[in-house]
Amino acid sequence: MTKTIDLQVNAKNIADFKRGYPLILKDAIINSDVLTKEGTIVRLIDRDRKFVAKGYHGLQNKGIGWVLTRKEDEEIDFDFFASRIDAAFARRETQFEDLDTNAFRVFNGEGDGIGGLTIDYFDGYYMVSWYSEGIYSLKHHVYGALDKLVEYKGVYEKKRFDTKGQYIDQDDFVKGEQGDFPIIVRENGMNFAVNLNDGAMTGIFLDQRDIRKAIRDKYVDGKNVLNTFSYTGAFSVAAALGGATKTTSVDLAKRSLAKTIEQFSVNGIDYEQQDIKVMDVFEYFRYAKRHELKFDLVVLDPPSFARTKKYTFSTAKDYPALIADTIAITEKNGIIVASTNNASFSMKKFKTFIEQGFADAGSKFKILEESSLPKDFRTNRDFPEFNYLKVVIIQKLK
Structure with a gap:
């Protein structure tokens, strides 16, 4: 069981979290000094210790973490990540069927329910981008979900953070078959050469x-x-x-x-x-x-x-x-x-x-x-x- 830490939310910020605001700002938390290790699951509570939301600690831009659920009994585990990723892929079903385009985003961070994580698709290859050490510490759930849910040629990742929460860019081959880069992808009938293992950018x-x-x-x-x-x-x-x-x-x-x-x-x-x-x-x-x-x-x-x-x-x-x-x-x-x-x-x-x-x-x-x-x-x-x-x-x- 992953350790959970209680964070008390400022009264003025509770309404924002309840209506779905996903980013945990430092100024919204009274006792943010209790946070030490990124990746810790956090439970947001009000001054009466009533549950507000649950998420994880990860330094990204102005935030110290992301809200993942507003259901008190929902665990942040493999099933959670698999359900969010499965739902995101289902939303892109028509794009997977588009013969003119085979490069697009299949998971877009907080828009698909997990801030700090994006997944892009390039003609059978997946590129996972991690925007904090916190979300990267939960990578086993994400890669396990990909293994369960989709067939792929290969998986690459880009870590866009350092231990101080600032962006760095580095990439690496993760699993499957390594691409013979550049690979040529299609976008609305146009061709683009992309490289998933050559620095910060892919080429498009x-x-x-x-x-x-x-x-x-x-x-x-x-x-x-x-x-x-x-x-x-x-x-x-x-x-x-x-x-x-x-x-x-x-x-x-x-x-x-x-x-x-x-x-x-x-x-x-x-x-x-x-x-x-x-x-x-x-x-x-x-x-x-x-x-x-x-x-x-x-x-x-x-x-x-x-x-x-x-x-x-x-x-x-x-x-x-x-x-x-x-x-x-x-x-x-x-x-x-x-x-x-x-x-x-x-x-x-x-x-x-x-x-x-x-x-x-x-x-x-x-x-x-x-x-x-x-x-x-x-x-x-x-x-x-x-x-x-x-x-x-x-x-x-x-």
Whole structure:
């Protein structure tokens, strides 16, 4: 039997937990100093020692743990994990049947009932990501559930934590057969090369699937496209397959060149007919202005925070300036795909950044569409702060 520790909840936070708030914040707990070892099962109680919820201790971002159940008699054991994972897989049944897409998320943390844990599917391979030492200490239940519930080619994991609760990125083969990487997965009929055992990233961000499809199907036919912070060029691939006359991919990371060439190549696209620039995006903006370059569609999907030798960029502070820079190299009636995965502000706040950028540039716009996480990245509607992705597709009017 796993040891359980009682944590007393501040009176002002009890209602939040009772209505389903999943993250245990340190400020919500009166006696958090009793916590020592991550992975400990915790029982949340009020000042009269009445049961509120049950979860586990694990350091992640602002939290010290996650609520797992509001049923006092439900044990946090193998059956608990198996039931949550089985239910999550059942919700994705239609996606497993989709012949055009075989890479997607099958378990999305707190949205599927276990905060700190995600599981992604890549054509028979599963990648399990652990976001705290606490949830990692319970891994035997998760891997046991996978063995019981699904057939797989192989399982990989990524540990995105250290003992101080900060993120690190490392990965490892767990069981089954090892992949011959890169493997080629399909997404809405497009091909992408992925590697599950080569550092923090796989080669594609699965949460942007709907946006890649929208770009390909609606916005790029006959257009000149710029993809900034391009990583492995997935948006550029979507644009080229959608009929773009030219794509330009810009990213500071040196490996982005080879990775982007690879993604073009697995789709039968002649990469030599596309521009791939290894350079700082902000330097490229200045270069484009000097050479009077204009684009019909620009993709902006920067990291939440980045530091180079010359710049420090934060989406929470610098996105309006990024929009203003983009406007200067966007054709009249051109499209800007503005995206961020920063969970610290809302969609409403993000749209004020866009408005400020256009106001600073003396330009006008209209919003064509907006979206957030795709359906496989399940979230709780009552707590939109966990739906971190915000994408707004904008048309520049002048």
